[in-house]
Amino acid sequence: MQKTDYHHGNLKQEFLSIAFNFIKTEEIEKLTLKILSDATGTSRSAIYRHFKSKDALIEATIVEGLEQFDQATSPILLDKSRPLVDRFYLSTKQYIEFAKNNPNLYRLIFGKKYAHIREEVSSIKDENCSGFSALKIAIEEGQKSGILKKEESYKQTIIIWASLHGLSSLIIDGFLDVEEIYEELADDMFTNLLAGEFYRNKHKKISFKN
Amino acid sequence: MQKTDYHHGNLKQEFLSIAFNFIKTEEIEKLTLKILSDATGTSRSAIYRHFKSKDALIEATIVEGLEQFDQATSPILLDKSRPLVDRFYLSTKQYIEFAKNNPNLYRLIFGKKYAHIREEVSSIKDENCSGFSALKIAIEEGQKSGILKKEESYKQTIIIWASLHGLSSLIIDGFLDVEEIYEELADDMFTNLLAGEFYRNKHKKISFKN
DNA sequence: AAAATTATATTAACATTGTTCACATTAAAC
DNA sequence: GTTTAATGTGAACAATGTTAATATAATTTT
Numbered sequence: 193m194q195k196t197d198y199h200h201g202n203l204k205q206e207f208l209s210i211a212f213n214f215i216k217t218e219e220i221e222k223l224t225l226k227i228l229s230d231a232t233g234t235s236r237s238a239i240y241r242h243f244k245s246k247d248a249l250i251e252a253t254i255v256e257g258l259e260q261f262d263q264a265t266s267p268i269l270l271d272k273s274r275p276l277v278d279r280f281y282l283s284t285k286q287y288i289e290f291a292k293n294n295p296n297l298y299r300l301i302f303g304k305k306y307a308h309i310r311e312e313v314s315s316i317k318d319e320n321c322s323g324f325s326a327l328k329i330a331i332e333e334g335q336k337s338g339i340l341k342k343e344e345s346y347k348q349t350i351i352i353w354a355s356l357h358g359l360s361s362l363i364i365d366g367f368l369d370v371e372e373i374y375e376e377l378a379d380d381m382f383t384n385l386l387a388g389e390f391y392r393n394k395h396k397k398i399s400f401k402n
Numbered sequence: 403m404q405k406t407d408y409h410h411g412n413l414k415q416e417f418l419s420i421a422f423n424f425i426k427t428e429e430i431e432k433l434t435l436k437i438l439s440d441a442t443g444t445s446r447s448a449i450y451r452h453f454k455s456k457d458a459l460i461e462a463t464i465v466e467g468l469e470q471f472d473q474a475t476s477p478i479l480l481d482k483s484r485p486l487v488d489r490f491y492l493s494t495k496q497y498i499e500f501a502k503n504n505p506n507l508y509r510l511i512f513g514k515k516y517a518h519i520r521e522e523v524s525s526i527k528d529e530n531c532s533g534f535s536a537l538k539i540a541i542e543e544g545q546k547s548g549i550l551k552k553e554e555s556y557k558q559t560i561i562i563w564a565s566l567h568g569l570s571s572l573i574i575d576g577f578l579d580v581e582e583i584y585e586e587l588a589d590d591m592f593t594n595l596l597a598g599e600f601y602r603n604k605h606k607k608i609s610f611k612n
Numbered sequence: 613a614a615a616a617t618t619a620t621a622t623t624a625a626c627a628t629t630g631t632t633c634a635c636a637t638t639a640a641a642c
Numbered sequence: 643g644t645t646t647a648a649t650g651t652g653a654a655c656a657a658t659g660t661t662a663a664t665a666t667a668a669t670t671t672t
Binding site: 219299303307308310311343346350353354355357358359361362364365366368369370376377380381384 | 429509512513514517518520521553556557560561563564565566567568569571572574575576577578580583586587590591594595
């Protein structure tokens with residue numbers, strides 16, 4: 193297709209990338225069809241040729257956002273060339289870093305409103321290493337190798353995710369007014385998780401490197 | 403004031419209680435001025451005699467919601483007739499219980515959009531035992547009595563709150579599909595926090611009762 | 613290559629939303 | 643009892659997401 197005055201060319205893709213750029217700086221709630229039509233130089237209802245509704249565009253954005261989130265947090269967890277504890281540590285830091293760098297996207301993909309999209313794309317029960325799956329797989333690896341307590345891995349996964357999700361949310365949702373201690377908090381929380389949930393030998397001094 | 407056909411009487415209070423009842427069953431985003439005017443039998447713009455805007459009504463609802471949250475979680479923390487560990491445990495359970503019973507309210511009072519209201523009402527730095535303050539005070543009590551590690555209490559407070567907030571959010575935002583294990587998860591998380599962050603003597607067996 | 617068909621975009625119109633303004637009615641103050 | 647302040651109404655606005663009828667371009671068929 194060639195771009196003309198009338199037909200746009202690849203409007204669908206452009207809507208998607210505009211939405212994706214938008215949440216880099218603004219809340220998804222502020223995105224309107226007018227913004228989208230103005231940015232593409234089309235009419236207000238052009239979007240309906242490519243998406244069933246505004247929500248459908250947002251849902252497509254979430255799918256892409258979940259993919260980016262997975263890429264930012266999962267691969268390191270499954271990289272067997274590193275010690276497992278280091279992988280957990282690095283993934284923890286990258287999780288929080290992702291939330292800090294993409295607060296609007298993080299809220300969008302992990303908020304209540306579009307929980308059904310998360311379930312469609314990937315569930316914690318999936319085996320395809322997406323999102324929680326990677327964490328769960330890494331936990332099970334740790335159980336087998338003996339450095340993690342042998343509990344229900346599903347429960348351990350949730351506990352750890354809850355911790356990361358909670359701290360990330362506090363940070364990006366305006367709870368904390370001390371910007372400088374994010375790193376410390378993340379380290380403390382990780383040490384906590386190791387001491388509490390992870391290490392079978394609680395007397396052992398915890399050490400890890402990034 | 404007496405109720406007449408024209409003047410309502412205590413319309414402001416009624417708006418507030420309608421809003422408060424509304425979020426018991428529905429998301430705050432679904433609340434419209436039409437719903438409010440229909441429920442009170444007034445006109446669509448009557449609310450503007452009592453609130454500067456729809457948002458102002460919601461903000462007043464948040465103030466009331468924060469108060470209820472504090473009452474559900476703080477008193478037990480400061481009840482010196484119980485062992486401190488038991489208080490932490492009970493407060494943890496009540497925190498999660500509150501979120502489960504009032505998911506829409508919880509999201510409203512602890513969401514990003516109205517973070518400024520939280521700050522107005524009570525900050526973690528406050529000394530008046532509201533919200534985080536109570537937790538922080540209890541933590542400092544534990545440090546003095548020797549059962550908690552002597553770290554920066556501000557950091558410890560955030561770590562614990564983040565854990566509770568994270569687990570509560572996962573539960574009410576549709577992450578977990580296994581309804582039955584909430585209690586177990588809460589207990590596991592609490593044990594984690596004790597083992598990881600709290601107890602100075604890590605060899606000691608943790609025990610608490612509710 | 614011309615005609616038919618499909619895909620894509622436009623314009624106009626709707627109902628709903630939060631909000632404002634001029635006006636009406638009641639309650640309170642003097 | 644008159645004035646003043648408080649409270650409620652109704653009409654009107656701009657902005658929102660959405661739909662339907664129409665127009666234009668691209669693709670397929672003949």
